[in-house]
Each structure stands twice: as C-alpha cells, then as structure tokens.
Amino acid sequence: MTSYPWQEGTATGIGSYPGDDPAEALRIVLGELPEMPHLPELPARGPGADLTGRTAGLLVDMPVRVEPSGWRFSDRPGRDTLRSHDHLERDLDVLEEIAGGHDGPFKIQVCGPWTLAATIELRNGDRALKDAGAVRDLAASLAEGVAAHVADVRRRLPAARIVVQFDEPGLPAALAGTVPTASGFSRLRAIEEPVAEDTLRTVIDAAAADDAAYPIVHCCARNVPYALLRGAGAQAISVDLRMVPRRDDDAVGETIDAGTGLLLGAVPATDAVLPSPRATAEPVKELWRRLGFPPARLARQVVITPACGMAGASPRHVRAALRRCRETARMIFEDAE
Template identity: 75%
Template sequence: MTSFSWGPGTATGVGSYPGEDGAEALRVVLGELPELPHLPELPGRGVGADLIGRTAGLLVDLAVRVEPSGWRFGDRPGRDTRRSLDHLARDLDVLEEVAGAHDGPFKIQVCGPWTLAAAIELRTGDRALKDPGAVRDLTASLAEGVARHVADVRRRLPGATLLLQIDEPSLPAVLAGTVPTASGLSRLRPVEEPVAQEALRSVREQAGDVFTIAHCCARRVPYGLLRGAGFGALSVDLALIPARDDDPVGEAIDAGVGLFLGAVPATDTALPPLAATARPVRDLWRRLGFPPARLAEQVVITPACGMAGASPRYVRTALKRCRDTARMLYEAAD
C-alpha cells in the first residue's frame, strides 16, 4: 500500500475563499481542516489575486500586465505584476506568523502551464497556447518560479510536510481543441497528450521533493495523462465523474494514486444529512471494487471546487462537512 502524506479520514480545501482578510481565512482553514490545512487564495482582493495573476507573478523573466481582454505578456514588470507579488508576499508573511509552527502536512496551490497558456495573451493578442515556442518558454519560466515558491514556503514552515497542488481547469479544453481564439470566431488546435503530459511533468519534477496533486474540476478529466505525468494524487469534482470514467479512476487508485474528491458543494446551499454527503463517495468506491478500508486512507474529502463565490458563513459549514464526512468514512471502515 502506498504511503500518503496525510492520515486516514482527512479533509482539505481546494484553494479560493471569499473576502480579503488573509489572516482570518487562514485561521478558518487551520481550525476546520487541522489534518491537512492549505494556504487560502482570495481573488476578491482584485487584480493579481486571481488564479491566473497570482501564478503569473511567480514567472521568472516573463512579465505580465492586465489589458481589457485579460492578462497579457509585457516588456517589463509593471504595477499588475507588483500587485501579484504584493498579494503573495502578504499571504506568506501571514502564513509564517499564523502557521509557522505547523508540523503536519500543508498544501499550497499554483496554476498549471496549460491553463496559463490558455489564458495569457501574447503581445499580438493571441493566446500563448497558439504558439508552441511561447508555451515552452512559459512552462520553463513557471517551473523555475514554482520551485522558488516551494522553497520559500518551506523556509516559512520548516516543520511542515508540503503538498503542491497544480490547478488545471482548462486542460480538458486544451486537449479537445475547444479553447477559443482571440477573436472568438474559431478554436485553437488541440494539444497532443504526450506534449501536455511532458509540460506538466517538467513543472512537477522541478518543484523538488514535494508531494504533488493535479486539480481539475472540469468535465473529461484526463486521468491517464495526469497519472502518467507522475502526480501522487488527483483532485476532482465527485459530481462530474461519469460511469465511463470508472476504468481510468480505478486504474489510478490501483496504481496507488490518491484521490481528492469534491463531495461538498462549493457555493451556498442547504446541505443534506451527513450520510447523504458520504453516500456518493461510498458508491463510487464500491462500484470500483476496492476494499472499504482503503477508502479512508487513499481518499481526501474536499469541496467541489474553490469557494470564492460562497459566503463566509457557508465556508465554515462546508469545511466542517468535509471534515465530518471524512471522519464518518474512516470510522465506518475501521
């Protein structure tokens, strides 16, 4: 049996939270998800705190700026890059102050190369994804920047075991050739799976000795590609796993890959009884035919996706539900 970086019956969050107070968000995470807390992301703070801008600030020797159409490469770092770096620097200072003594697993998140390439524009206005050379440069820059980021977090949390989540919500569209061109009148050519896999592998490997998770909350998750890229766990929305994905999900589990299952809605809703939240997780595991005892060891319960659109009150409720669900699954298998 594979040894994971977390204990049985664990829950965690995906990434984003509402509001602008990083210290308060981190305290909520530490309080509600003590077995596997993570660094919250607060896109509500504006430019540079969003998924793309936050990671674009990590790029080495590649500057970005905001245009009316979105993020675009520029000639030199400007105020938008500085905003990204300022947001992250404040978050890391808060992390060191509030959680510096944490001595268990701790997760951080960055955007992956394909979602960045599908979002950031070249100086011509075309998406970087259109130009294979630009994608290679972006991937190399990202790999170096992520490695530096991991090292910085490790210095601030010297007793923690770091987990790195790479977010790739646009990866299925990149592979399917459904990412629109700048004009929106056509679609960019699909990227071949070996090319996509190699870029992900390079970012993952250069990050160093850290457990890596691939997160994709879209439909048509490429389980085989992500497993082939060497990720130790896959993070997906449980509600978006169709029966036809049973084989690739089962193959990943059989290979010892962890599964972060988004079992709790990420936006405000009336939650059902606890047993009803746990039931789809059990049903999937039973359908795949794995021993019940492995479920609590190999599966981590999460919200369905980031929670930036939720109310602060619901965030606490949803995180508690994730933790309670994980505990119930563990106790039932004990």
Template identity: 80%
Template sequence: MNEHPWEAGAATGVGSYPGDDPEEALRVVLGELPELPHLPELPARGPGADMVGRSAGLLVDMPVHLEPSGWRFSDRPGRDTVRTRDHLARDLDVLEEVAGTHDGPFKIQVCGPWTLAATIELRHGDRAIKDPGAVRDLAESLAEGVAAHVADVRRRVPAARILLQLDEPALPAVLAGTVPTASGFGRLRAIEEPVAENVLRRTIETVCAEDAAYPLVHCCARNVPFGLLRRAGAKALSVDLRYVPRRDDDAVGEAIDAGIGLFLGAVPAADATLPPLRATAEPIRELWRRFGFPPARLARQVVVTPACGMAGASPGYVREALKRSRDTARMLYEAAEE
C-alpha cells in the first residue's frame, strides 16, 4: 500500500492564482489549505510567470526566449530567461520568509517533459516534440533542473515533506497525435505509449531519487492515461473529476487498489455559484462506490482540489473555492469515521 504524506481529509490547490503578489497568494494558501499547502503560481505577472515559461527557466543549458508564437529555444540566455528565473527566485524568497517553518507536506508544481516538448519550439520553429533527440535532451535538462529546484525548496523549508507535481495537460494530445504543427494547419505524429512512459519515468526517477520528493502528475484534460502515469512512477494522480468516465474504471480501480493517491478536482476553477456542500462531495462518493472500496480508504487516498488552476478566477472566489475544497475533504473524512 502506498504511504501518503498527507493526513486523511486533506485538500489542496492545483497551482495558479490571480494577482501579482506572491506573498499575499501564499498567505491565502497557507490560511485556507493548512494541511497541504502549495507554492502559488501567478501568471498575471507576465511572461516567465506562466506555466511553460516558469518551468523552461529551470532547464539546464537550454535557454529560451519568447516569440509571438510562444516560447522558443535560444543559443544563449537572454532577458526572457533571466525574467523567468527572477520570478521564481522571488517566489522562493517569499516561501522561505512566510513558510520556512512549515513542518508538514508542501507541494510544488512544474511542467512535465511532454507538455514542455509539445509547447516549446525549436530554433527553426517546429515544436520540440517533432524531434526525438530534442525531446530526450529537454527531458534530461528538465530533470536536472527540477532536481536542483527541489533541493532548493527543501533547503528553504527544511522540515517540510515535498510533493512534486508534474503538470502534463498536453499528454493526452501527445498520445493521440493531435498536437498542432507550428503553422497550425497540421498535426504532429502521435507518441507511442511506451516512449511517453519511459521519458516520464526517467524524469520522476531522477528528480525523486533517494526520496527527495513525492511524485504526482496533474492532467486536467480528457482521456487521462491513468495506467501510463502509474507505471511511470506517479504515486498520486491529479485530475478533473468530470474527466473520470466509466470507460476508465479498470485503470482507475487498479490505481486505487495499488494505493495511488487521487487529487480530485471537484470544485469549479472559474467563478461560479457553488452548490450545497453535500452536492460537491457526492460525485466523489459516487466514484468511490463504483469500485466498492472501504469508505475509510477514500478519506486517506483522496485529496480534494479545484478542477484546475485558478488564474482566471476572482480573488474572492479563490478563497471560496479553497474553503469549499477543505470543507468537502473534512466532510468525507468525518463520514468515513462514523
């Protein structure tokens, strides 16, 4: 059985929030999600604070710059690479100042190798995913950079247990062969599952060696490859609850049976009128009932989250959604204890 670093009845966020003040965002997260806080991402600060640019800044010896079409590899570091690193450095300084004494689980997020490869362009304009050699180099560079990032976070929050979330929203499109070409008129070839699994596994093994971090993978798209992610070494999977259809029951059931944690996005990520608390919890209960696992395991294995990042939400709704996630997790835990 997989041992989870969070307490039963936990909730957390996915990653991004509105605004441009990292200290304020982190204080909100610590206040609303004390059992399992995470490092907020604030893409409203501009290029380099977005998911792809932020993670591209961690690449070792693979600088990037911003083109009108998006991020592209460069011959040498320029102002765009410097800006991405400055944003992250500021966030880590705030983390050390505000949460340096945190002594529980703490989650950080980086873009996974396949989403980066499907997004960043080669120097001549094609996406990196088109070139197997470029994918290999990118994955190795990312693993080295993220390992150093994890070590830096551990130094700044020495009593915390670090959870590393690899964001892979593009992975289903990579496997299906629906990633567009640079022109937008064509589609890049599909990547075979064993190849995708192998690249992701090597990334996880490198970054999480010697128990440096607890690995989980987030994919908020449809057609989440549950089996692939589990075989690649993810100890938890973060998904939008709406995208767990019955056709995936075998793969999801096998993951649960293996003790894999499920971070279930049960709360809308964009501004919405929330239903009663029980209505938020019921889809999670219904999912669990489909498999017949003991209710007590639900409270230990499931972490409640918003459906995805919340960069487009209002600050007021962010607090409401995080509180709803926490209250839902608490309700599920109390029901399991009855």
C-alpha cells in the first residue's frame, strides 16, 4: 500500500500569504493547519520574497539582480541576492523558534526549474528558457541549492517529515510553446516532454535523495502534465480543482491508480463568500465518484488546499479559508468511515 507523509483528513496551504510578518503568518498556519503546516511566503516584503527571487537566492554560483523587466542573472552577488538570502534566513530562524518541535509533516516551497527559467533573464535580456545550456546550468545549480535548503530545514525541524513542493505554474506553457520572448512579439520554442521530465527529475532527485524530503509538484495552470510529473519523481501533485476538466479524467485516474497523492485546491484563494464544508467537499467527492475509486481511499490519498497562493487575500479571508480547508478535509474523512 502506498505510504503518504500525512494522515487521513489532512489539509495544507499552497505557499504565499499577505503581510510582511513571518512570525504572525507562521502562527496562523500552525494554528489552522496543524496536521501539515508549511512555511509561508510573504511577497509583500518586496523583491527577494517573491516566488522567483526567493528561489533564485538558493542558486549556487548563479547570482541574480532585479532589472526593470524582472530578475536577471548577474556577474556577482549584489544587494538583490543578499536580500533574498536575508528574507529566507529570517523566515527559517522564525520557523526554528516557533515550530522547532513539530513532529509531523512540514511543507516548504520552491520554484521549479522550468518556471524559474521562464522568469529569469540571461545577461542579454532573453529568457533563460530560450537557451538549453542555460536551463541545464540552472537546473544543476537549483538541485544543489534545494538539497542544501532541505538539509537546513531538517536541521531546524529535526522531528519533522519534510515535504518539498516545486511550484511549476509555467511548465504547461513551456511545453505548449506559448511563453513569450523578451520582446513579447514572438513565442519561445516548445520544450520536448522528455527534456522537461529529465530536467525536473534532476532537481526532484536532489531534494529527495536518501529520503530527505517527500516531493510534490504544484501546477495551478490548465493542461497539467500528470504523467510527466509522475515520471519526474513527483510523489504527489497539487492542482487547482477548478482547472481539472473532464478531458483530464484519464490522466487524473491514472495518477490516482498509480498511488500518487493529490493536493486538491477546493477553497477560494482570494476574498469570497466561502461555501459550507459539505458544499466545498462535493466537487472533490464528485471527481472521485466519476473516476470510480472507493470512497475510503479518498481521505488517505487527497489533501485539501486553497485553490492557489493567497498573497492577494485579506488576512481575515486567509484564516477563514485555511479553517475551511481543514473542516472540509475532516468531513471527507468522517464521511468515509
């Protein structure tokens, strides 16, 4: 039987939150999502706290800087790279202080190599995604940096089971050849699936080596490449439930049948009136019924999450949404007993 790091009826978050106080955000997460909390990301703090800048700070020997057009590789580390390091170091110090005794699964998030390559520019202004050699170098650097990051988090949370989430919202566009060039007047050539899978596997394998972490890939875009993500080593896949059309039934069914975990984004990530826990659970159950899997397996294999990151939500909605995720997950578990 497939083993998962979480218990039945578990909920977690995706990553980003509003505000600029890491201690306050972490306390909210620990309070509302005790079964599988995660390290909040606070992009409101500015460059270096955003998804790209935060992960770029993990790169080994590949410094970056901020340009008007976004992040770009640099010749030497400057204030922007140092700012990324400072934000993350502060977050990890807060994590150790507040959650150092946590003894269950704990999730951290990093940007995946393909989304990172689509959002960092080479020194000449082209996207790194355009240059196959640059992508290989980036993936190797990211693999080394993520492995070191996982080791650092394990040192600070010695009793926890580390779950590492690779955010790849840009992967479907890279595969489809719809990522715009730097000028915006053309599109970059599509990435071949075997190349995409091998590159992602390089980073996942480094993070999960010697069972250091349980790897998840999060993709909140349409056309999630489920088989590719499984082939690259993802042991669970995180998606926005609204982005799971019926045409994906075969791919989702194969994923469930393979024992791959699913993190289903069932709760609105931005301010909205929240449906009841039962109404929130219904689309999750309907998907499971449609695919013909036994209800008892649902609460074990599926984790309930917000639809995506919550940086654009109000603090009040964040608390309510996380609570609704947990209530929904618990209801699914109780209904299956």
